[in-house]
Amino acid sequence: MRILGIDPGLNVTGWGVIxxxxxxxxxxxxxxVRTKASDPLALRLSALRDGVxxxxxEWAAEAGAIESSFVGNNARSALLLGHARAAAMLGMADGGxxxxxxxPTLVKQTVAGYGRGEKSQVAEMVRIQLGLATVPSPADAADxxxxxxxxxxxxxxxxxxx
Numbered sequence: 704m705r706i707l708g709i710d711p712g713l714n715v716t717g718w719g720v721i722x723x724x725x726x727x728x729x730x731x732x733x734x735x736v737r738t739k740a741s742d743p744l745a746l747r748l749s750a751l752r753d754g755v756x757x758x759x760x761e762w763a764a765e766a767g768a769i770e771s772s773f774v775g776n777n778a779r780s781a782l783l784l785g786h787a788r789a790a791a792m793l794g795m796a797d798g799g800x801x802x803x804x805x806x807p808t809l810v811k812q813t814v815a816g817y818g819r820g821e822k823s824q825v826a827e828m829v830r831i832q833l834g835l836a837t838v839p840s841p842a843d844a845a846d847x848x849x850x851x852x853x854x855x856x857x858x859x860x861x862x863x864x865x
Contacts, residue, residue: 730833738750
């Protein structure tokens with residue numbers, strides 16, 4: 704099974720695909736979807752949805768996982784991130800993926816062993832777990848791969864528990 708992980712953002716949405724077979728997962732591909740800040744919001748959201756849908760189809764993803772919202776002090780930023788998340792979720796659903804959400808702290812806990820870990824720690828653990836020669840770049844794609852790994856880990860656990 705292939706899992707598409709998404710680290711949503713309005714300017715840059717990171718994505719990563721892993722292949723799961725039994726108790727092993729392997730890196731397939733990763734990248735990012737960029738939007739132009741000068742474009743109208745609706746056009747940017749449409750580009751995110753279309754980009755994620757195309758990625759899900761191109762890489763034959765069967766499951767999708769996305770980082771849930773982190774609400775900081777800036778309400779406008781949180782709202783824009785919510786829009787980007789919704790567009791990415793629609794893209795995954797349109798691409799035939801089930802959509803699963805994971806909190807940022809759960810992703811860090813699952814991949815790096817500590818829910819308050821630094822981005823660099825998470826990226827290095829992604830590199831190690833996927834057997835990559837270098838840390839995935841850009842950072843948004845490394846985060847997306849971490850989300851995919853989190854879904855794999857929690858789906859395996861759920862299957863074993865019953």
